[in-house]
Amino acid sequence: MPTTKLKLVTIISETILEDRIIRELKQLGVRGYTVSGEVRGEGTRGLPTVDFGGQNIRIETLVNPELATQIMAYIAEHYFADYAVIVYTLDAEVIRSEKYL
Amino acid sequence: MPTTKLKLVTIISETILEDRIIRELKQLGVRGYTVSGEVRGEGTRGLPTVDFGGQNIRIETLVNPELATQIMAYIAEHYFADYAVIVYTLDAEVIRSEKYL
Amino acid sequence: MPTTKLKLVTIISETILEDRIIRELKQLGVRGYTVSGEVRGEGTRGLPTVDFGGQNIRIETLVNPELATQIMAYIAEHYFADYAVIVYTLDAEVIRSEKYL
Amino acid sequence: MEILDLVRLNLLSPMVLAFVLGVVATLVRSDLKFPDEIYTALSIYLLLAIGLKGGAELSETALADFWAPALMTLLLGVSIPIVAYVILRRLGRLEVADAAALAAHYGSVSAVTFAAVQTFLIALDIPFEGFMPTLVAILEIPAIIIALVIARVALGQGGNWGEVLRELLAGKSILLLLGGMVIGFLSGRAGLAQVAPVFVDPFKGILTLFLLEMGMVAARRFRDLRRVGFFLIAFGILMPIVNGTFGIWLGSLAGLSQGGAVILGTLAASASYIAAPAAVRIALPQANPSYYLTASLAITFPFNLAIGIPLYYGLAGFFY
Amino acid sequence: MEILDLVRLNLLSPMVLAFVLGVVATLVRSDLKFPDEIYTALSIYLLLAIGLKGGAELSETALADFWAPALMTLLLGVSIPIVAYVILRRLGRLEVADAAALAAHYGSVSAVTFAAVQTFLIALDIPFEGFMPTLVAILEIPAIIIALVIARVALGQGGNWGEVLRELLAGKSILLLLGGMVIGFLSGRAGLAQVAPVFVDPFKGILTLFLLEMGMVAARRFRDLRRVGFFLIAFGILMPIVNGTFGIWLGSLAGLSQGGAVILGTLAASASYIAAPAAVRIALPQANPSYYLTASLAITFPFNLAIGIPLYYGLAGFFY
Amino acid sequence: MEILDLVRLNLLSPMVLAFVLGVVATLVRSDLKFPDEIYTALSIYLLLAIGLKGGAELSETALADFWAPALMTLLLGVSIPIVAYVILRRLGRLEVADAAALAAHYGSVSAVTFAAVQTFLIALDIPFEGFMPTLVAILEIPAIIIALVIARVALGQGGNWGEVLRELLAGKSILLLLGGMVIGFLSGRAGLAQVAPVFVDPFKGILTLFLLEMGMVAARRFRDLRRVGFFLIAFGILMPIVNGTFGIWLGSLAGLSQGGAVILGTLAASASYIAAPAAVRIALPQANPSYYLTASLAITFPFNLAIGIPLYYGLAGFFY
Numbered sequence A, B, C: 001m002p003t004t005k006l007k008l009v010t011i012i013s014e015t016i017l018e019d020r021i022i023r024e025l026k027q028l029g030v031r032g033y034t035v036s037g038e039v040r041g042e043g044t045r046g047l048p049t050v051d052f053g054g055q056n057i058r059i060e061t062l063v064n065p066e067l068a069t070q071i072m073a074y075i076a077e078h079y080f081a082d083y084a085v086i087v088y089t090l091d092a093e094v095i096r097s098e099k100y101l
Numbered sequence D, E, F: 001m002e003i004l005d006l007v008r009l010n011l012l013s014p015m016v017l018a019f020v021l022g023v024v025a026t027l028v029r030s031d032l033k034f035p036d037e038i039y040t041a042l043s044i045y046l047l048l049a050i051g052l053k054g055g056a057e058l059s060e061t062a063l064a065d066f067w068a069p070a071l072m073t074l075l076l077g078v079s080i081p082i083v084a085y086v087i088l089r090r091l092g093r094l095e096v097a098d099a100a101a102l103a104a105h106y107g108s109v110s111a112v113t114f115a116a117v118q119t120f121l122i123a124l125d126i127p128f129e130g131f132m133p134t135l136v137a138i139l140e141i142p143a144i145i146i147a148l149v150i151a152r153v154a155l156g157q158g159g160n161w162g163e164v165l166r167e168l169l170a171g172k173s174i175l176l177l178l179g180g181m182v183i184g185f186l187s188g189r190a191g192l193a194q195v196a197p198v199f200v201d202p203f204k205g206i207l208t209l210f211l212l213e214m215g216m217v218a219a220r221r222f223r224d225l226r227r228v229g230f231f232l233i234a235f236g237i238l239m240p241i242v243n244g245t246f247g248i249w250l251g252s253l254a255g256l257s258q259g260g261a262v263i264l265g266t267l268a269a270s271a272s273y274i275a276a277p278a279a280v281r282i283a284l285p286q287a288n289p290s291y292y293l294t295a296s297l298a299i300t301f302p303f304n305l306a307i308g309i310p311l312y313y314g315l316a317g318f319f320y
């Protein structure tokens, strides 16, 4: 069974940005994603939460390495200045890689 | 402190399959697992959710590389055709490896 | 866009230890973390849950490799004997690495 | 004409309006979200409350009045899925799995639709038999089993029957309905009175909240309407009318009161959206969930809630 | 003196005491936690219940009595953010974004404060107009829009206005308030009676639970009090008094009853903590959330709840 | 014989039956799941409601009637864990940590068992003192502290006592019970009347829902019964009977009414499953949670609920 190496891009962001980031990920070419709501955290910004629900969400998406780089750059450019958002990538192995590409 | 390289296998699946997949993982030889309920996502199948609770669950298990390959093959064979399920592996480092093997 | 390699340390622990572990992580020098509540799991200890809420939590923190080693050692020393706790690390890539260091 | 009046009256009830509000919330992409846990809690409440009341009533009923309606209900549960399957295969040209899946849904029953028709009749002061919740429980499962058997025979599959059956019988809706009924039966009206401030008085209000959420759920399926095509939309409206009329007729034969027959008709007309989808997804994974969920949730449920219930009440006039 | 009595009476109500208990729980670092889902459910309940009751009352009101208060409310919504912005920039020397963000919050309205003043008046048997929830809806949005316009002009930004407007209008508080009002209006007092055991009788008790949670939320912001500085603390207390007096005065001009004017004053005095923060965080991300959340939640909300409401009631005496 | 009648009556109450339904749901592996958030919400409700009612009653009580029962309760809290520890070590041959952990649980108290006995007495129209919730609060903590002290002395450990104490006192059950009592005391019966549709009338119904979930929780522990062995099962039944009788006797000495003594006995007989497990897991991690959770939840709690409560009521007859 052949496996393919992809990148798992993880974005942790304020809840309020969920819909917007997912819309933008799709525009960048992402074909699937998984969101875990209700995560909470602390970073260098303290707690800029604006609603009372779970402060943060985690968005994960398996993509090819080029798209991973693009997503990281996009998030950095559009969110790092004003929002509590971080992004990182991990190396993942999948089967059925055509599904994600 | 010696560390060991293991695989972290992640399965994202419809909620309804949770009990069944966990039963099968144990039969394959898995010694521990962690489930995060209430994740949601989109992929190539749209939204085939059948209950109203969190659509998907994430099952993660730390195993040795051979078992990881076996699990991926098993999931591919039994679930890819009819269910909204994906599986991927990451390289993890643990201590106390005897716990997982 | 330059990326940096960091370690993503994941701790899965009984819910009741959340505050304590986070306090200790900060003392070890961690600058940020993300907690996912309400995960559940099974390992070699069975189910020592003491409250009815989600049995386990997952704490993740992006740190440099030395700190990662330190955290793993710390958790092993203080928790492995008496508590249902596991810890593992993954290789992650981030941008804006100064944020985590 | 009288039916139109009833429809108007029904449409202006807080419950139906709450459903509409839920639909609107989804259509305008509101950030209103009902936590899943609250949805689960409300449905536990509704099923248990229906069961409790039914059981307490049953404890005061002569069981001799009960066997005929029970038998007729079983007959409905056996015949509807067969008829539905044939229609879906012949007229709709659906795949075996998809036809069987839909047959399971339309043969089974929606507890919320039951709650709605009950509330409708109470508001009109029309009496009905206290044991009706028992009929909900009787109608829930047989159709699912029959539809699955049809599919397995047609597809030549074997499979783990015992497990599927256990899951059906231990499914939460049956468990809460029957469990509530046993509790109500054993503790009687006096027991029910003790918990009435939770399980009786607030029933309509809780149902209203629940329907707000159901409106959002149904509306999220609306975008699939185009995908399922015209045939399924027509099926989702006409099949309930046929089943409803059939149910009323059998109810009248069984000696039910007019109110009871309206309820039995509505049960026959309703399509399951809890027990059937879960069982079908496991036992018939190759069936496309878009078809059965959309038909059941986005077509039949709103139709019954808004128009079907007063319609069946009107139709019952022809049998009484 | 009479005001002091009212304050004492108010402080000993279960609602205010529950808020204090929530504050205490946070200060002693209790493990008491209110699940987010329950918080969400309670706030859905409160907004819907306010709307339902308002709508049912509105259905019995001559709409001729309504235009003057509605207009005055709109005037409040337009003028408060402008005044607040000027004060914050001139006296407080805040950045444009921060001043506009705060102006949006103080021009908009807190539904829970509305619930509290309503409950306060009912406990004192003071009558007020049934259409007051409509005024909550009218006051909620204009101030946010005006404050955002000010910021964009001052900062020379363009941006996606349509999207911001849609999100404001489809925001859950407006949707539930207006939606509840429409349901209440269409189904009338008879419809409301059907769901009263959920949406009327338990209102105060649910509000009490909600305020327990609000106390915890507010107290978590207390540690930011030092960071926001003395000016904002003073602003968070004095601005409501100014706005409250202004609101009472406009209410008296509009021909509202004394009770109605007290409510309008309280609405003017209250600061938003649902609609405004969400809109501001998206449309003005450079504004520091510590400022507006702390001022609104940790200063103005407790002030209004404990002292403001009886104070405005006392002040209304000068206008009637 | 009379006790048997009471047992039967008790077993047929909706509350006990709901517990049984929860057990059944787990045994048949139903997919019924109670969301954790709902469980949390219900327990917040129960504790707060108990406190509120107690406080409102206390505000009408002469405090002179109160000191003797309070002192006797403290005596129970001090003596039970010592006795239990000795029994567990001598007869049961348990490890120090395990014996101390169990002692903490049986010396402390279960608020839900309190709610159940209260409901039982109200159903039988037997009066009891209004200040009983205060005794729940008094009994909750001392036993835990004493058991931990025993363990630390026996194990020669030091440790962070201040932190453990703060966590105990700020624990949610004490906070809600005492907090509710203060609110009830300060706002009085008039205040309680305002929130009665939430905190008084639905109490039994909510307790019923809660017990449904408790049944599922307890049943999940049943599979550990074999692991804990025969001694612990006997301990989990006999220790409550001993403690219950002791409590009733002390209650009669303290001048409590018969109803009050039954409640004090039930409190003594009950085993903690919120405060004690949390404290013990942190302060005595080497104790095996299977022992104390299984004994408390899967043995003593169901025993008290089904048989213990009517039994203690019967036993009280010997002292009055």
Ligand SMILES: Nc1ncnc2c1ncn2[C@@H]1O[C@H](COP(=O)(O)O)[C@@H](O)[C@H]1O
Pocket (backbone or CB within 6 Å): A012, A013, A040, A041, A042, A043, A044, A045, A046, A056, A083, A084, A085, A086, C031, C032, C033, C034, C035, C060, C061, C062, C063, C100
């Ligand atoms: N070093 C880190 N490791 C894991 N998660 C982090 C880290 N730093 C920040 N986060 C997460 O990212 C969110 C935003 O971070 P920040 O922008 O630094 O406030 C936080 O609330 C955390 O959930």
Ligand SMILES: Nc1ncnc2c1ncn2[C@@H]1O[C@H](COP(=O)(O)O)[C@@H](O)[C@H]1O
Pocket (backbone or CB within 6 Å): A031, A032, A033, A034, A035, A060, A061, A062, A063, A100, B012, B013, B040, B041, B042, B043, B044, B045, B046, B056, B083, B084, B085, B086
């Ligand atoms: N590229 C992806 N990255 C992350 N999660 C995915 C991806 N594709 C699918 N998923 C998850 O897997 C589930 C099933 O995917 P699918 O079978 O493609 O519908 C989705 O609901 C997502 O939660």
Ligand SMILES: Nc1ncnc2c1ncn2[C@@H]1O[C@H](COP(=O)(O)O)[C@@H](O)[C@H]1O
Pocket (backbone or CB within 6 Å): B031, B032, B033, B034, B035, B060, B061, B062, B063, B100, C012, C013, C040, C041, C042, C043, C044, C045, C046, C056, C083, C084, C085, C086
């Ligand atoms: N092999 C594993 N893979 C993933 N998670 C595990 C594994 N083993 C244990 N866990 C998690 O760690 C928790 C404690 O494990 P244990 O101490 O082995 O009982 C479990 O409840 C699981 O959530």
Ligand code: NA
Pocket (backbone or CB within 6 Å): D080, D105, D106, D107, D108, D109, D110, D243, D267, D268, D269, D270, D271, D272
């Ligand atoms: Na049907």
Ligand code: NA
Pocket (backbone or CB within 6 Å): E080, E105, E106, E107, E108, E109, E110, E243, E267, E268, E269, E270, E271, E272
């Ligand atoms: Na305002």
Ligand code: NA
Pocket (backbone or CB within 6 Å): F080, F105, F106, F107, F108, F109, F110, F243, F267, F268, F269, F270, F271, F272
């Ligand atoms: Na005890």
